[in-house]
Amino acid sequence: MAEGLPVLTADTGTDAGSDPGSGRVAARVRGLTKRFGERTVLDGVDLTIERGEFVALLGRSGSGKSTLLRALAGLDRDTGGELAVDGTVSVAFQEPRLVPWKRVWANVALGLRTDRPRADAERALGEVGLTERGGAWPLTLSGGEAQRASLARALVREPGLLLLDEPFSALDALTRITMHRLVLDLWEKHGPGLLLVTHDVDEALLLADRVLVLDEGRIAHESRVNLPRPRHRDHPDLIGLRSTLLTTLGVTPEGTA
């Protein structure tokens, strides 16, 4: 099924030059393909994400965007093409996927190989504003709290590449705004290469340095957004870009405004 052997390197040995914008590559994908039986889900995707770069990946459902994220996360090794990742990869999933029988801090510390995992976990919880909830059971958290705990669990590993799989889609509108700010703060502070998979065009425009559209397994569109943050959704540059993106996604802008 695979067209070639996937090359997966996880070089955790060197940490020099990981500061944002240094031009160090967090992830490089060349000609990535993935088939489910007859169906080609990824059809030769090329993608490079630098450390400190915020990339948003848009696509309709079934466009292969989740498959690409899963390949980058190492959850799907049955792919063709080349895939190389530098440093630790962390993922925050659409559902927070906290382990329900471990208290919040233990979720964050799970699998952490540091000298003081609990202290590190609690510090990470502090960064996402969840200091008070460290001792709580995950099932008692609100949706937003659970997603913040999931972010803490991803960030405490100091990832070179942070993958966010539609992490805000199940949250209410107000919580989502708070979460956008939080993710930007954390990304600026820790400086990982960040790939946000989303189907929300505005979310991509407000947050990302670079916006990609995946369609039928290929990168169909790529734009840079060189505006300072925080951005306003009615900035003239964004209005133009929004309609371009919506058209690429197959939506007429007038019908969805």
Place this chain on the structure above:
Amino acid sequence: MRVPRQALARLASPVVVLAVWQIVSAAGLVSERTVPAPSTIADTALELFRDGTLVEAILTSVQRAGAGFLAGAVAGVGLALIAGLSRLGEHAVDPIMQMLRALPLFGLIPLFILWFGIGEAPKVALVALGVAFPLYLNTFAGIRGVDGKLAEVAHVLRLSRIGLVFHIVLPGALPQALVGLRQSLGLAWLALIVAEQINASSGLGFMINNAREFLRTDIVVLGLIVYAALGLLTDAIVRLLERRALTWRKGFLS
């Protein structure tokens, strides 16, 4: 401390039944040989407790149930781990367990008597077999029912295989395994009662059978009450265990 009104309300009907039973017996409407009065049973209990018969019978039966339960639990949970944690183990263990499960437990008694004679061994074996299957089936189902998404989390967090088993798989299987534990304890007492009916020279079953020979209905009823109390006791222990082990579940939090 104020006794909750609900608890009082639930106590009322059993108390009324006991009172009516006592009155009916005392009035001679039902013969002592059919159903003895509650007071007669209480007297008998006290008498058998004082001469040591009751305590000895209970200890003998509890020992049988305990030994059988332990053997059955080790076998059931052990096989469930083998079958649940690897495909090879599943292919090796599960078909045999599914076939054996179809055998009627109490239909095996003649075979067990042929194999083990009429001593302690066939009784313990019957209890063990009754315990092993519900524990095996539920623990196996529990292991396989663990959310695959959490296994992905473990992979992303770079947990080792052992870490995956101890942090994700086993705690995830625990609720279902505890359901199995309750079922198997129920079956353990049932198997013990049946085994003790057939041949016993000691224990609660012997006490009951012996009493039947002498038409001591009061001792028969007392024996039944003791069986029921033992069943309730082990069930309460499991429920306590569940409350302790499953505090993380929403339903147990309040």
